[in-house]
Amino acid sequence: MKTGRLITDYFESTARDNQNPAIRWGKGSILSWEELYQRAQRLAHYLINEHGVRQGECIAIGLERSPEFLVAAYAVLLAGGVYFPVDTKTPAARLASMLATAQCRIAFCHMAQENLFIQTHVALELINGEHLDKISTLPFSEHTLQDTSGTNTPQLRATDPAYLIFTSGTTGTPKGVLVNHGAFVNRLEWHQTHSEMTDTDIILQRTALTFDVSLWELFLPALNGASNYLLQPGLESFPRGIVAALTNENITVVHFVPSLLKPVLQELQDQAIQNGHADSPSPLPALRQVYVSGESLLASLAEQFQNMFDSRCLLTNLYGPTEAAIDVSFYDCMETSSTLIPIGQPLTGCQLYIVDPDNCLVLIYVDTIFT
Missing domain, CATH: 3.40.50.12780 (ANL, N-terminal domain)
Structure with missing residues (x-):
């Protein structure tokens, strides 16, 4: 693109x-x-x-x-x-x-x-x-x-x-x-293709503004006319406050590190039990896309997510160092079969180099859409 x-x-x-x-x-x-x-x-x-x-x-x-x-x-x-x-x-x-x-x-x-x-x-x-x-x-x-x-x-x-x-x-x-602008826009354009966001979407902006994930939270709406909901400062790591924003503001897209996603799911479960909806614990009908990055994603957490949301909300694992324009690879968690979720395939415009212990090149993995 x-x-x-x-x-x-x-x-x-x-x-x-x-x-x-x-x-x-x-x-x-x-x-x-x-x-x-x-x-x-x-x-x-x-x-x-x-x-x-x-x-x-x-x-x-x-x-x-x-x-x-x-x-x-x-x-x-x-x-x-x-x-x-x-x-x-x-x-x-x-x-x-x-x-x-x-x-x-x-x-x-x-x-x-x-x-x-x-x-x-x-x-x-x-x-x-x-x-x-x-x-x-x-x-x-x-x-x-x-x-x-x-x-x-x-x-x-x-x-x-x-x-x-x-x-x-x-x-x-x-x-x-x-x-540079080219790398930044390439990353945003990939995200737009993946998320298919429209002007009806609402992104929860909760990532610290000095962390690179905040860049796509803040600027991706410029590509599609969606809007940012700015989480109240101080609530970034509090599951109850985050769940309240997700619920009350009809958030459709959000990002978490896995260690925060886990207590957020637990908060949703606890609220469902308190409200007498333990058999259908997801109170977030608007939410359709959750991205995670920053830490390894355990298959058990991905399975917990899928049990709660079924197929109506996609969980995507992102990976990338700050030096590489936020992220370089993604994996859509459709099903889980191992203890760790893989980092997946390269984003459009990116290549992954697989090397052996001596740093000798074994494989160059290129996104097939880009090639």
């Missing part, structure tokens, strides 16, 4: 004159695609003209999960910058190292976190998250946005960087991974 399009191309074509919800949060709050696009365009204009954002420049976003975060994320990309999410719970010394590695000079943050960025002793231009509503209503012209800067979206290429994510450091010192 080599279209050559950028994520900003999809965003612009999906959002223009689209009054459907792009973002949902809280109890019934929504922001339409058109409004999201207008706010992001205004903020992109502000970044270019007031802060001199240059093409390929990393811009840190230290905002919590919120509509403002997505406005800022799309604005950075529209301005030709590189999306760089940061966790404000990070110690100042570590944050300083990350900002220095990214050569970052601009950061979004809430007022409460300004001192953290000041403590890094990195020279930063801070943009207050509480002021984004005011900035995003400034008058502007799309013609002006594209004519007053050499860093506008139409000049971007697939080989230009789109985002910077730091690894967790589980295998050593955390390092920054810079991924």
Whole structure:
């Protein structure tokens, strides 16, 4: 599916004159695609003209999960910058190292976190998250946005960087991974083909914003007009809060690490028993696709899932390092027969290399759809 399009191309074509919800949060709050696009365009204009954002420049976003975060994320990309999410719970010394590695000079943050960025002793231009509503209503012209800067979206290429994510450091010192637009869009286009999402779908955005899984949760709707439901910050690892969101917001697509999927299934089972529906324990008729990654998926957990949902909800195991644009392989759990679920076959545009203990190549596994 080599279209050559950028994520900003999809965003612009999906959002223009689209009054459907792009973002949902809280109890019934929504922001339409058109409004999201207008706010992001205004903020992109502000970044270019007031802060001199240059093409390929990393811009840190230290905002919590919120509509403002997505406005800022799309604005950075529209301005030709590189999306760089940061966790404000990070110690100042570590944050300083990350900002220095990214050569970052601009950061979004809430007022409460300004001192953290000041403590890094990195020279930063801070943009207050509480002021984004005011900035995003400034008058502007799309013609002006594209004519007053050499860093506008139409000049971007697939080989230009789109985002910077730091690894967790589980295998050593955390390092920054810079991924280009082409690899990012290839990953999203595969996901769109696999999930067949439409503008009626709702993704639960619950993954930490500095973890690469959040990238497809946040940006995949730009390809199909679906919407994100933003889970309340603090509930990311609480099964009861997650189940409440899945139930009340009619979530259709969600991601878990296996160690969180297990207690979520247990919470569903417990609620079914309490409500007298032990024989049919799935109270989530809208849910149709669950993705898991980040850990090995046990066959026993996949079997528990299938017993609860039957065939109406597909469980898909994803695998991939941060360095490889989120994921490189997938396996649809139709049936289980071993203790571990395999990582499956390559995503479109990916190859898996199987080597022996001496790192000698044994097999190159290429997705047959891609070839």
